[in-house]
Amino acid sequence: MAEADPIRWREAKIRAITPATTRVKSFRFDAFARPHRAGQHVDVRLTAPDGYQAQRSYSIASAPGDPLGLELMIERLTDGEVSGFFDTVAEVGDTIEMRGPVGAFAWEAGDGGPVLLVGGGSGVVPLLAMVRERALTAPDVPMLLLYSVRNAAEAIARGELSARSRDETGFDLTLLLTREGPTAGRRIDRVMIDTAIECLGMPRHSFVCGSNAFVGAVADLLVDAGVRPVTIRTERFGG
Incomplete structure (x- = not known):
């Protein structure tokens, strides 16, 4: 049609x-x-x-x-x-x-979980849609969002995501502020990936979205942590 x-x-x-x-x-x-x-x-x-x-x-x-x-x-x-x-x-x-x-970077309830989401900056936007979809259609699917952003003022939907992490069983949020507070200067590393997997379980699906450099580094960390490459989907923007 x-x-x-x-x-x-x-x-x-x-x-x-x-x-x-x-x-x-x-x-x-x-x-x-x-x-x-x-x-x-x-x-x-x-x-x-x-x-x-x-x-x-x-x-x-x-x-x-x-x-x-x-x-x-x-x-x-x-x-x-x-x-x-x-x-x-x-x-x-x-x-x-x-x-x-358009796009194959997508998740729906029938895909199941656990689901690991890793976003950098505005790369959290498509992951936010997945978090919202989980709440509506698959609240029993374990999902964890690891979100790296420069400071709290630039964190998209920070209030919503924090509330969901507090109120929705099975959804967890790790917010990394790279330019303020006690984590200033830190980037997503193997320790953070290992901690996320320990909390979530080995992910059935992993989605990574952000800049080219961010996505490449996180995808490598996931593979090093034992996540099967075939289960990792990426979306890149800019340099």
Whole structure:
């Protein structure tokens, strides 16, 4: 069916805009007719009056079927054409070109667990969708999120994730602040990976998202800790 074609560009209206951190805003859009899987992304395209186009991919933060619509969390980047538009120009009611959802970096209840999630910075966004999906459809699946971010002010959904870790049996959060507090200067290392696996059990699925360097280093640590490479899925952005 044409309506289910993930490649076709569609128009999506911005329903709400709220700050998520000092550099990230949450944008709610009309939901797609084709439901996404937690962890997938959409492509966004902007077209200037002179016909110039800019395009970027953004992970979906909302769980499939969220009644509030599809949520993107967009970080303001220096010289970012698309992120700059969303940061300073976009308003509620604007219509944006979007296509998707796409991507094999995804988890759903039937995949089971235990599930180990490792995110760096804004790379937590698709993992957040998985955390939300677990709460809705598979609360018995063990899941642990290891989240590395520079400081508490930049931690996306920190309050939500902390509350879920406190209130939801089987979900655990380890938040590593790399530039403030007692863990300043520390990066995710083998000790942290071993501790996560001891708490969670050997993961059936591992998802790692962040910068190229972050993902490469964490994937190597997981393999060194005995996690089977075939069970590790990665999503990379930027340098």
